[in-house]
Amino acid sequence: MRIAQIAYSFIEDDTRVLRYITALTRSGHEVDVFALKRSGQPLKGNVYGATVFRIQKREVNEAFPLSYFLKLLNFFFLSAAWLSIRHSVRPYQLIHVHNVPDFLVFATLFPRITGAKIILDIHDILPELYAHKFNSSKSSLVFKALLQVEKLSAKFADYVIAANDIWLQRLTQRSVRPEKCLAMINYPDTLLFKPAQNGSRRGSDGRFILLYPGTLNRHQGLDVAVRAMALIREKIPVAELQIYGEGPSLQYLKKMVREMDLEGKVFFHSTVPLEELVKIIHKASVGIIPKLADGFGNEAFSTKSMEFMACGVPVIMSRTLIDTTYFTDDHVWFFNPGDPASLADTIYKVYSRPEETRTKVKASLELVSRNNWEVKKNEYVSLVERLVQKQCSG
Secondary structure (H helix, E strand, C coil): CEEEEEECCCCCCCHHHHHHHHHHHHCCCEEEEEEEECCCCCCEEEECCEEEEEEEECCCCCCCHHHHHHHHHHHHHHHHHHHHHHHHHCCCCEEEEECCCHHHHHHHHHHHHCCCEEEEEECCCHHHHHHHHCCCCCCCHHHHHHHHHHHHHHHHCCEEEECCHHHHHHHHHHCCCHHHEEECCCCCCCCCCCCCCCCCCCCCCCCEEEEEECCCCHHHCHHHHHHHHHHHCCCCCCEEEEEECCCCCHHHHHHHHHHCCCCCCEEEECCCCHHHHHHHHHCCCEEEECCCCCCHHHHCCCHHHHHHHHCCCCEEEECCHHHHHHCCCCCCEEECCCCHHHHHHHHHHHHHCHHHHHHHHHHHHHHHHHCCHHHHHHHHHHHHHHHHHHHHHC
């Protein structure tokens, strides 16, 4: 079966898309991927058995809605052209489109009218994301327009996947019929993310390493983590915060670190491949997810939460709606969202209570053993094959 995946992302960093790719290629399906390109990367490559076409270069520096929209629009037209050409030569049976944007699904128009089945995967619920990213209200014309685009996009697709159960409920209330939609969170790939052979969570030189790998957006709350580091540097002299990633908040965070004299406590690194990230996670004392609870951040599920758990690393996270939906105090250390003092206090608890920390790590590993991609991937592969078989029988 020939399948295409379209994502406005750097495919090497997009663990959600990579999960789908590996599930399909390991099941014997042929996969093409259309994605973004970093400087220096080739146009064509291979990732986990899939052929990748990096069709548009992007720098993650959008400060205004128009610049963000124009990049999305350009990717839409490029995707439509590439899909139409490749589909004309050798037809795809199914195309899996990943938002943002929702309207990217319409790039599949030609393949769809010539028989391909279409999945729309809603990683981020776009009207709320836009409202958060650009400080727009839900009563604004743009929010209402995006809501209509969401409805039209969901109607155009043969099936819709939501990134969590909160968004599944909202989508089925406003945009898509329940029978053509399911929730699939970012389950960890336990073939890749697994505990280190050495169970120690301290560096060889005694450092207490707090780790955050991911996008540097405002709703991720990294400013809260930086302020917490200023509060704990006297109580835990060996503590340091390692941040891996890129995004609009990077320069602001670096400025904070300089102004608070934290250059020897907070360190910034570029995004790294998943295989290297696993090694970095293994060296961490604790993983932190300091999301804000104001709107979008309150509902967005962090991919890294269960990847930390799968590696046997204790997790500190803000007590958001989405995280209390899936986790309890048995699994993680919660702190009050947006509160540096609460985060600093929680960091000290992890540092000073090793037995309690080990108990939480054990519970989180048990949770991951029941909820990981190796267990859940068959649901996705079965959905793909069922949609294509329905097409053939129809």
